[in-house]
Amino acid sequence: MPEIVTAAMLVIGDEILSGRTRDRNIGHLAEMMTAVGIDLKEVRIVSDEEEEIVAALNALRARFTHVFTTGGIGPTHDDITADAVARAFGVPCEVDGRAYAMLEASYAARGMEFTAARKRMARMPRGADHIDNPVSTAPGFRIGNVHVMAGVPAIFQAMLDNVIPTLKTGTKLLSATVHCPFGEGVIGGPLADIQKAHPDTIIGSYPKYQDGAFWTELVVRSRAPDALDRAREAVEAMVAGLAARQ
Amino acid sequence: MPEIVTAAMLVIGDEILSGRTRDRNIGHLAEMMTAVGIDLKEVRIVSDEEEEIVAALNALRARFTHVFTTGGIGPTHDDITADAVARAFGVPCEVDGRAYAMLEASYAARGMEFTAARKRMARMPRGADHIDNPVSTAPGFRIGNVHVMAGVPAIFQAMLDNVIPTLKTGTKLLSATVHCPFGEGVIGGPLADIQKAHPDTIIGSYPKYQDGAFWTELVVRSRAPDALDRAREAVEAMVAGLAARQ
Secondary structure, eight states: OOOOOEEEEEEEOHHHHTTSSOOOHHHHHHHHHHHHTOEEEEEEEEOSOHHHHHHHHHHHHHHSSEEEEESOOSSSTTOOHHHHHHHHHTOOEEEOHHHHHHHHHHHHHTTOOOOHHHHGGGEEETTOEEEOOTTTSOOEEEETTEEEEOSSHHHHHHHHHHHGGGSOOOOOOEEEEEEESSOHHHHHHHHHHHHHHOTTSEEEEEEEEETTEEEEEEEEEESSHHHHHHHHHHHHHHHHHHHHHO | OOOOOEEEEEEEOHHHHTTSSOOOHHHHHHHHHHHHTOEEEEEEEEOSOHHHHHHHHHHHHHHSSEEEEESOOSSSTTOOHHHHHHHHHTOOEEEOHHHHHHHHHHHHHTTOOOOHHHHHTTEEETTOEEEOOTTTSOOEEEETTEEEEOSSHHHHHHHHHHHGGGSOOOOOOEEEEEEESSOHHHHHHHHHHHHHHOTTSEEEEEEEEETTEEEEEEEEEESSHHHHHHHHHHHHHHHHHHHHHO
């Protein structure tokens, strides 16, 4: 039997909701999850408000195997993710001795002051494990099924590379893409019939619009390679049949 | 008194969650909302599953002034947004006579068959109003405080342009950006003091990392122009003071 492992993502940050910054982490996480056999099922973006973060986190961590957060773990007053995660888990948020020592040594080595703001980055919920940050030392952390990472894309990606080998993964959802030169209005009927005849697959139709014309990307997905092949062949035959009639 | 009007967005589509398609609508909606004086407070991305869409929609429409959805209103079997929205509102999803006539005339004018799949695009919750689609005829719709729009970016943007003049808007959240050549660890302490001294503003710090060095974009936001100016001046003075000490 295929094993299904799910995930959700919580993006924390006013700057995404105001349009000032375009998120670049959702697409990256989505691609990585698909590659390793984890189904990303939901993403939420919330503002830098503790109540909002706590409510979203508790909703997501109860429903999905893994939860990933980005944003709000830096040294400034608007970085409240560690406090919010601690509150969601009902544990204190406190200075982690090992993180403090790592940061202290890193700033000393660079001849930089270990300011009160920088010390904030050693705070995490009691009982959390580190997620290594090879870019700028200050660690992310994992508590329960929640992985808390930076919002800066280069750091998020480096942290995620450290997290992925530790994750429980499931049977990969395989996919095959069929380019279709026809719009959805042409293929909608026969495609629905193919979906019905291949219940072990998920067939998606993604409309594209360019230069006044529609075309479609048809994507067949399945955890069973044989079922995937059969459905892909049916979709290809449908497209070829329509092309022959033009 | 400033008037606060809020919004949420619901992005519907497996293709975003699988990483196949990178969302391009969230950032556009976020910018447009900020420009007209509506606070985008939450975004959710859910899969093409009716239960998920209904639950997310009911959560969001109860909490925010406006809700905007993208995706799932095309002619194929995986386009289930109209049904899900109808179910969320407890009304039937049925063929809208005016939408049907518009689509029928449009396909006739282009010499194209009005297929069963295309007829699906005339379905909407009973009592919904149209959102005009100048690109490809098939309308979006509004029911209650929910605006249902296409996922194809060109069509979404055109529909949104038609929706925005109809929306209740609030006092604009003004913003001023101060470029800061220092990382957050340097400015975190004094910036928190400035935030405390200017409670009518929201001061955000957005770390940027490039070529091995951190710098920061500091953003002051307020609905009161005078408060904005005072806080911006304080932030600029802090940055100038730090630069003078280097």
